[in-house]
Amino acid sequence: MKTTSHVLMIMFALLSISLVAQSCNITTESVKVYGSNERCREEIETAGNQKNVARVSWNPESKTATLTYDSRQTSKDEILKRIALAGFDNELYYTPDDVYEKLAPGCKYERPRKMALIPDGKANLRHDSQQAANADQQKTSPLKMIIDRYLALKDALVENNGELASKKAGELAGAIDKVSMQSLEGDSHQVWMNVKSELAEHAEHISQTKNLAHQRDHFDGLSKNLYRLVKAHPTGITLYYQHCPMFNEGKGGDWLSGENTIRNPFYGSQMLTCGKTVETLK
Amino acid sequence: MITSHLRLRSPRNMKKMNTNWLITLCLLMTFLSETGTAQNVVQYHLYVRDTLVNFTGKEKHAIAVNGQIPMPTLTFTEGDTAEIYVHNELKESTSLHWHGVFLPNREDGVPYLTQMPIQPGKVYVYRFPVIQHGTHWYHSHSGLQEQLGMYGSLIFKKRKNDPRFRHGIDDLPTMPVTLSEWTNYHPHNVERMLHNASDWFALRKNAVQSYGEAIREGHLKTKVGNEWKRMLAMDVSDVYYDKFLVNGHPNGSFTPGQGKNVRLQISNAGASTNFWLRYAGGKITVVANDGNDVEPVEVDRLLIAVSETYDLVVTIPDTTVAYEFMATSEDRTGSASLYIGQGVRQLISPLPRLKYFEGMKMMNGMMKMSGDLDDMGMHMSLNQMDMNVVMYPEITGSASDKKKARTNPEHDHHPAKDRYNANRLSSITTLNYAMLQSPDSTQLPDGPTRELRFELTGNMNRYVWSLDNKVVSEADKILIKKGENVRLILFNNSMMRHPMHLHGHDFRVLNGKGVNSPLKNVIDIMPMETDTLEFHANVYGDWFFHCHILYHMMSGMGRVISYENQPNNPLIPNPRYAQRKLFSDDRHFHMMAENDFATNGNDGLLMFQNTRWTLGTEWRLGYNDMHGYETETHVGRYIGRMQWLMIFAGFDWRYRNEGIDERGENIFGQRNTKDDRALTSLGFSYKLPMLIDFQTEVFHNGTFRLQLMREDIPVTKRLRMGFMVNSDAEYMVEARYVFTRNLGLRTHYDSDMGFGAGISVTY
The missing domain is CATH 2.40.160 (Porin)
Known part of the structure; x- marks a missing residue:
């Protein structure tokens, strides 16, 4: 009995020492962390929490997080970096764009920094004037939005990224919706009337799934219709109509690309360079 | 420049050294101001000391110079005379090698080859005229001291009136960046563990590639095939490191005063780590390599091999943001970051983990039963084709995609030549040596040509690395004649990549750019690659030519290239004794x-x-x-x-x-x-x-x-x-x-x- 109480006493003493030692270094801070709503909370907190070292509690209304951490073992910097790498901009770190893109759709939020600045981010040692000229030219076509988004979708498929493809297809569907018929004249007006519903349907199908095989089936249809449209209504953008003979059990598949080099959206990395350019559209 | 001497990092030595330092500094300043303009002699004093560092929460032995790791950045202008005083306050001998520098052989800093080692307590002076410009670095060439902190930047500036001065590049805000790594294991232990085929490092990296893991990932056949061909689990690097460092810290920052473009002068002082370099603010423009200017070339990323240097220009797109410049170890176990600019920090995504079993499968494919490598007729060179792309999820898709894709393998019909070409496989542009071009003609003067062929050989199981299956102590010196042009043809028949470095000379890399072939002094050769290099033999001496991975060099992967009929080196009074000591590195048990x-x-x-x-x-x-x-x-x-x-x-x-x-x-x-x-x-x-x-x-x-x-x-x-x-x-x-x-x-x-x-x- 006596020994037990001794042991207990010693244990208690040790415990209180360690508690005291710990409490001296506990820091609490309130910081800005961006996110859409309640749905992001778990992701933000999980990313920031570290067992016995750091605890994060995020308030969706005020977009602030309360950090409670042991300042001997970690810092606000480290916690916020982890949160940024999970997709959430905050007062110290901006999340990488590709990480933000992978957030669940409901979790996307308005980012504090305007991402449009990135394309300027090239070292301006060459090619600059040329790029600007291209950009001006492209603005003139009313179909540019559609083509841009189509090409982004194609790139997502090339990279085998079903999630991104789904997102890009959603944007494409939005762009198709917005084209005003008045801006298209004569023949191209007629073609537009014919292909619009098909384009929209394929884009929607792609946006509703993350299954790459399913997306690619619809991408083939989407591409064929877009080809008809571009053929009837020259856009001023150089496009390459490309063909992969193996897709769909040998029936073949077609797509449009902004570059002559083959990067196959039907198989991605698996056989990226399979295919050939069959027509150049200007 | 000189004040960098005062940046002391070791708190233990701070007090004592501070006073010493103030005195030295005062003396130095006076001396410099008197002689600096007249003779252009630029002096540095380097005090080499044992120190304790704490990178991971444990105090460990390291070597600091002037109290800092890395060693201070030494800056000269082309035309100066460098005078560097080395004060050896260690308990062991030391030496300093000036990497990539043209100098008289006796100043080259290889102990027992170009000089006797600097004994403890002694002061030694390196003195040489600076006859080139560019980003270089310097390090100890004694034993494994480089791994303990003896590395630093060495910058030779162009003269302002130099016709090769490039406006918009040479006048940008500049920062020397030294990349390196830290391990809590003492390097002698690291070396021993490598030779004992310990798989402890693989375990730390989570790269054991056991049968259990193989079965779980559906790669049992691959694993059996691998062991059938007598290979141990493959990896892209041998050592597990606790930390990766940029200028001695896991994180650094660079806030240029003004302007959108900045220039980074990067040297990879890692003992055995190649680094991927990537930038969150956009493209990277390569403007120089190994101290030699190249035509600007824009890339998304590049791999800097051990001991290479690159000058890179990057842009700060938004002045209210600091952009992450990340150096990730090739095995992707860690990284170091430099934040460029001021404001909230824009991160870049970490590189995803390697798909080891895909790498193993690729290795199985290229390894013959005899242990020779089979390039399947691909004639690989200059890092254009990187077999490792099969392991890079960002280029060849993640492991789970691959599993799905395997259902119809007959579709895998890339032309063989593109299967490993990273730049054809994805939208990410990766630098390779074929993209480098010198702005000036680099043609060699007329003269007889001598051709030397070397096969890079080795085996991982026993950690023996050699040229033509001979280590330094088993081979004679390679004799060349002054005035002739030497052509080196190197074929890598081993399973690891090797950054081969030649002392005292730059070589042209025959990369299809004709008279504008780029000049380098290190070339990283991947397994199965053949590269052709040539240089003009113009300076007498015994020059070391070796793999710059520290543990490969120490196991004997190198040769001494020597000139016929050259005068004796007065710094080596007893050549037989010196040779025996030089050979003892790879004879070591x-x-x-x-x-x-x-x-x-x-x-x-x-x-x-x-x-x-x-x-x-x-x-x-x-x-x-x-x-x-x-x-x-x-x-x-x-x-x-x-x-x-x-x-x-x-x-x-x-x-x-x-x-x-x-x-x-x-x-x-x-x-x-x-x-x-x-x-x-x-x-x-x-x-x-x-x-x-x-x-x-x-x-x-x-x-x-x-x-x-x-x-x-x-x-x-x-x-x-x-x-x-x-x-x-x-x-x-x-x-x-x-x-x-x-x-x-x-x-x-x-x-x-x-x-x-x-x-x-x-x-």
Whole structure:
């Protein structure tokens, strides 16, 4: 009995020492962390929490997080970096764009920094004037939005990224919706009337799934219709109509690309360079 | 510039050094201001000291120069004379090599080759005219000191009136960036563990690639194929590092005063780490390599090999944001970051983990049964085709995509030449040597041409690295003549990449750019690649040509290139002695010891091995006479490039008393003395497919013994199994669970001693 109480006493003493030692270094801070709503909370907190070292509690209304951490073992910097790498901009770190893109759709939020600045981010040692000229030219076509988004979708498929493809297809569907018929004249007006519903349907199908095989089936249809449209209504953008003979059990598949080099959206990395350019559209 | 001497990092030495330093600094300033303009002699004083550093929460031994790691950045302008005083305050000798610098041979800083080492307590002066410009670096060439912190930037500026001065590049805000790595294991231990084929580093990296993991990822066939071809688990680098550093810290920042473009002068001072360089603010423009200007070329990322330097220009797109410039180790276990600009920090995504089993599969494909590599007719060169892309998820898709894709393998019909071409496989542009072009003609002067061919050879299992299967101590100097043009053709027939470095000269890399072929002094050669280099022999001396991975160099991967009829080096008074010391690096024996303290006795071994020789004793010691005591000692020599064959002489001793004089009979009907014997033997051991050691031994009394043994079968990340069976009808099976580098739990069943379990200790 006596020994037990001794042991207990010693244990208690040790415990209180360690508690005291710990409490001296506990820091609490309130910081800005961006996110859409309640749905992001778990992701933000999980990313920031570290067992016995750091605890994060995020308030969706005020977009602030309360950090409670042991300042001997970690810092606000480290916690916020982890949160940024999970997709959430905050007062110290901006999340990488590709990480933000992978957030669940409901979790996307308005980012504090305007991402449009990135394309300027090239070292301006060459090619600059040329790029600007291209950009001006492209603005003139009313179909540019559609083509841009189509090409982004194609790139997502090339990279085998079903999630991104789904997102890009959603944007494409939005762009198709917005084209005003008045801006298209004569023949191209007629073609537009014919292909619009098909384009929209394929884009929607792609946006509703993350299954790459399913997306690619619809991408083939989407591409064929877009080809008809571009053929009837020259856009001023150089496009390459490309063909992969193996897709769909040998029936073949077609797509449009902004570059002559083959990067196959039907198989991605698996056989990226399979295919050939069959027509150049200007 | 000079004030950088005062940046002390070691708190322990701070007080003492501060006063010293103030005095030195004052003296130096006065001296500099007097002589600086008149003769353009620029002096530096470097104080080399042991220090303690704390990168991971543990204090560890390191070497600091002027109290800092990395060593201070030394800056000169082309035309200056450099005068560098080295004060060796270590307990061991040291030296400094000026990497990529044209200088008289005696200033090159290779101990026992171009000078005798700087002894403890001595002051040594390096003095040479600066006759080039560019980003270079300097490091200790003594033993493994480089790994302990002896590296720093060496910047030669262009003169303002230089016709090669490039406006918009040479006048940008500039920062020298030294990349390096830190391990809490002492480098001598690292070297020993590599030679002992310890897989502890793989375990730390989570890259053991065990059978269990192979089965889980659907790669059992790949793993069996790998062991069938006698390979250990493959990796892109050998050592596990605790931290990666930019200018001595895991994170750094650079806030240029004004302007959107900045220039980074990067040197990779890592002892064995190649780094991926990427930037969150957009493209990276490469403007110089190994201190030589190149035509600007824009890329998304580049790999900087060990000991290379690159000058990069990056843009700060938004002045309210700091953009992350990230250096990730090639094995992707960690990274260091530099934040460029001011404001909230824009991160870049970390590189995803390597798909090791895809790499293993690729290795299986290119490895012939003979241990030679088969390039399948691809004629690879200049890093244009990177077999490792199969392991990069950002280029060839993540492992789970691959699994889905495997359902229709017949579709895999890339033309062979594009299958590994990173720039054709994705939208990410990766720099390769074929993209580098010199702004000026680099044609060599007319003269006779000498062609030298080297095959880069080695084997991972025993960690032997060599040229033409000869290490430095086994080969003669390569003799060339002053005035001739030397063409080097290098073929990498080993499984690792090797950054080959030539001292004292720049070579042109024949990369298809004709007269504008780029100049370099290090070329990273991937497995199966052949690269052609040429240089003009214009300066007498003994010049080291070696792989710059520290542990490869120390195991003897190099040659000395020497000029015919050259004057003697007065700094080497006794060339024979110096040569013996130089050779001792790769002749060095590495110790390995193991003992299992088990319930039925002690099992263990003690081994000393070097490039070709092995001396080892194994023992099984029971706790009583009945179980007996037994030792086997072998002295052996490894034969051939892959070192699968080892011939040996041995001595067996055994004593056991079971009460009855039991004599065993082997499977050939020969009797052997189980209980009391002392026999000498001759035999050989040969490594069979699946890494099984087949050993044949004949004893002086005429008895034979054949034995099959396999140790360290990786069942899971931490579980190893092994077995042994021989013609004396003895057998053993074991299982070991690895806890730490030194400790494990082992259980085994031995035909003589029965079942046992215990703690196994490894050194």
